[in-house]
Amino acid sequence: MASVNVDKLSLKELVDLEAKVKKALALARDRERSELKKKMADLAETHGFSVAELFGATRGRGPGKNKSVGIAKYANPENKADTWTGRGRKPNWLVDRLKKGSKLGDFEI
Template identity: 80%
Template sequence: MAGINVDKMSLKELVDLEAKVKKAIASARDRERSDLKKKMADLAETHGFSVSELFGAPRGKSAGRTKSVGVAKYANPENRADTWTGRGRKPNWLVERLRKGAKLNDFAI
């Protein structure tokens, strides 16, 4: 890989590079996790076991259940990526604006 001179890059180029690096790290982490799971399963199998026999099945309330993901009902007008489903604790951006006199319906999607 050729050396990258970050000192001569513009802010936009640096931000783009950062995004690419984060994506590459996440991909490498997933790849390594998958490889390790396969190696562990293969090793357990060579000794006559399954991974679930060695480490047990998931326990607790959420074992075997999938978590439902709520649909966003409210969004921050300054940053549409900041959303809230209306369930659970109100996000800080919403609490702040409600304190200043805004109505909850002002943020409905």
């Protein structure tokens, strides 16, 4: 893996790097979670059980709903650390910009 000398990066570069790291962490967690679920299902099956029998059925999640919600989709152009996933209440920085005529698509990551 290539090393990055963070001491020589500008503030903008550091903020961009932080956003990339947060996104990579979220994706890695999702990947690890799905791999662990698969291993647990395989192990339960080898002993004649299902995961639902051992841990109970997962409530509130239908097919296709195991997508992670925590990944940011929108970012403040002035401060890339200010992000929003697109769910829940819009952050103040976004509401202010939308009132001034900007479009939501302008802030997509």
